[in-house]
Amino acid sequence: MKAKAAVDPSSSSSSRVIVITSGKGGVGKTTTTANLGTCLARLGQRVALIDADVGLRNLDLLLGLENRVLYTAMDVLNGGCKLEQALIRDKRWPTKLSVLCISKNRQRYHLSRVQMVMLVDALRQGYDFVLIDCPAGIDVGFFNAVGPAQEAIIVTTPDITSIRDADRVVGLLEADGLTEAKLLVNRVRPEMVSQEDMMSVADVQGALGLPLLGAIPEDPQVIISTNRGEPLVLRGQLTPSGIAFQECAQQLVQGGGTELLVRRHLHWGALASQWLGSRASSARNWVVEALTGCLEWLGVLHTPSSSYPGQRGVLRGADSSASEEGGADWDEDSLCLGSDAASQEDTRQG
Incomplete structure (x- = not known):
């Protein structure tokens, strides 16, 4: 070479x-x-x-x-x-x-x-x-x-x-x-x-x-x-992908962490409302739920376990192996460390 x-x-x-x-x-x-x-x-x-x-x-x-x-x-x-x-x-x-x-x-x-x-x-x-x-x-x-x-x-x-x-x-x-x-x-x-x-x-x-x-x-x-x-980002009403390209360009210029970049994409639901008109309500809910799921996979957000049962399974699988190796245990209901959950329970009982 x-x-x-x-x-x-x-x-x-x-x-x-x-x-x-x-x-x-x-x-x-x-x-x-x-x-x-x-x-x-x-x-x-x-x-x-x-x-x-x-x-x-x-x-x-x-x-x-x-x-x-x-x-x-x-x-x-x-x-x-x-x-x-x-x-x-x-x-x-x-x-x-x-x-x-x-x-x-x-x-x-x-x-x-x-x-x-x-x-x-x-x-x-x-x-x-x-x-x-x-x-x-x-x-x-x-x-x-x-x-x-x-x-x-x-x-x-x-x-x-x-x-x-x-x-x-x-x-x-x-x-x-x-x-x-x-x-x-x-x-x-x-x-x-x-x-x-x-x-x-x-x-x-x-x-x-x-x-x-x-x-x-x-x-x-x-x-x-x-x-x-014409580039996608020149549309009058930007789609989620157009917003994502803008965020990437801004990160190139100004720097900044991935967490900030991905968190901003939570606003895609509101923009989808303007973009899809009469289908806005269902589209907004779908976009927000789907993107929140992506944020969980990225480790940026931790949603309560009842909202995303599939994600709970992933967390249980990942942390059960860590537990077998001597790592910290996760509490399934609160998605908190076992020791923290126990201390919170003691506080409630007190």
Whole structure:
């Protein structure tokens, strides 16, 4: 494996280069890149998006910029144009959001890792964030895309095939010297998680051992926004997934713990009321119950046991094994430590 190309220390130290990758195709890398980039621009950040998929670009389609691609990065490297000419500026934020395609759809060029680093170093001078949409797979395109990156966002869905591929990518990134990685779990269906038909966000995070950037719920509006050529986060009334992308972008800019990020998603029920109109009441209840179940799996909230019998079973199973090993016992009724529950009972009797 080639050594990670060095980043020019003279480049702007405040700019951040983040590669968005997964290993497996179809998990939502390009959708994540488009929506995170748009959210960052709305937060006042200068953002450059790079579609690093040579010959199979799609990022311009999701942003509605496909008819404005005149020059590509390969034209820049071949001396056919300047970098500023190849950058496509989004008219909604002309000074904040730009897109650079590596090549046109029918062009297949050999792009070296060194050339990729040169392009990104040039972009770092004028942007706060450079997001690289990594191609699927782990061939030469993958290694070229991760070459200039300082951080990585690993996108996966809660299924074992995506998780195994993501785990492979994490190992390759670490071997390449990139250890700053965060996890984004896409297409989560809370109702399936609560019924134990889908892996929870906590399960996915535990399998990959990465800090969590966020969780994006399954949303049919993603397909609609893609076909319209506009990011999901630009809708007048945001859906839960649009809110989740905004929270992820805010966490990238401001930092903050996953607990705060996930707690804010409790407001999805109120937003679903506006979004679904006459079906608001049932939708709100479903969203709040399902997302509260997800929070329990994440360990952020502890709901009384009578509300989520399925979760009680999980807690009993986990802690019964701990008890056999000499750990603390949990009281089934109060979900408190046995010693604390006993002291509370003594207090009530007193």
